[in-house]
Amino acid sequence: MRSKNRSFIFSGVALLLLCLCLAHIQGCGGGTSGTDLGGQTRIFGILQETDQSPIEGALVAIAESGETTVTEAGGAFVFITTLEAPQLTFIVTDENTSLSSESIAISEEIAEISVTLEFDRINSQVDTTNLETRSRPTPSPTPRGRTPRATKTPAPAPTSGFTKPPPGPTRTPTPGITKFPRTPTPTSTPRPPATLIGALG
Secondary structure, eight states: OHHHHHHHHHHHHHHHHHHHHHHHHHHHHHOOTTOOOTTOEEEEEEEEETTSOBOOSOEEEETTTOOEEEOOGGGEEEEEEOOOSSEEOEEEEETTEEEEBOOEEOOTTEEEEEEEEEEETTTTEEEEEEEEEEEOOOOOOOOOSOOOOOOOOOOOOOOOSOOOOOOOOOOOOOTTOOOOOOOOOOOOOOOOOHHHHHHHO
């Protein structure tokens, strides 16, 4: 009896956890802010009359993909789609009147589009104004290969403590003057005194 009660409790807890997980997944997928859409694009728009009064409850469709949505309060509408065609065209239906807009040139690099649609009933057209686009950030390429090594500068050779003095100035002989070797002066013989001369005579 106890084993049956425990298995019943375990199965109930497992079912409850499964329900919570599914609710969490649905809640994450329903929001648009803070989620990574990958290659998809957000389109934020406002539908209004030519006098700038908002149109609520109108049907807005993308001609290239066939996706549709209904404008909310203030004429706001949102698409989360994958842009595959090189252009984007809106078809607006209000009070059994369907009008198409001019085509907008687009690319796959666009992450967000903001646009205002004016429902011109007189000229039977939809004008696109206040068009703004934001591209996806491109990752910066990382260089491949090895980083070059820094070249080492050789250290200067060690010098001894003795430094040879620079040579002194050289004497240049004066032009026009010739130096001759000195001649030794002859030594004179000393003369004998007069008394010695008289005695000899």
